[in-house]
Amino acid sequence: AHSGVSNILCAGDDGHRLAARVRGFHRRRRPVNGNEPAPSESWLRRRLLSFVYAGYGVWRLTREPNARIHFVVATLVIAAGFVLHLAAGEWALLVLAITSVLVAEALNTAVESLANATMPERHPLVGAAKDLAAGAVLLAAAGAAVVGVLVLGPHLLALVMERSAP
DSSP, X not given: OOOHHHHHHTSSSTTHHHHHHHHHHHHHHSOSSSSSOOOOOOHHHHHHHHHHHHHHHHHHHTTXXXXXXXXXXXXXXXXXXXXXXXXXXXXXXXXXHHHHHHHHHHHHHHHHHHHHHHOOSOOHXXXXXXXXXXXXXXXXXXXXXXXXXXXHHHHHHHHHHHHHOO
């Protein structure tokens, strides 16, 4: 029998092979009934497994439709940054803005997944939690857009002015 985590990892997406591999690690790593002591594993193996699970979480994020939009916008912003030869400080601002949006989207997806799994029927508190998580994404995206305009705007304006000068 698999725990709930294994079932989530196997949810019918095209990452079933990775999920099966992770599920195999999962089965060896944790006790079956929760009362047995966990098998002795090295500190390094436990750390490596935590990176496997985290990587799978990032991969799952790339499967979310709204996150894909954020990834496309981030790619366009990064491409513009290379074309415009941004300074290190400007890159830092853009990376922080992009990361904040992706983190907010990941947390929103986690809240929605947990809410749907624990309360499939409508409930006002679950709806409020989902709305708050979605609002966090909206705030992060709006802040990132402002950062993008402040960082890229002057460079784009200078480029337009340079090309339109006689």
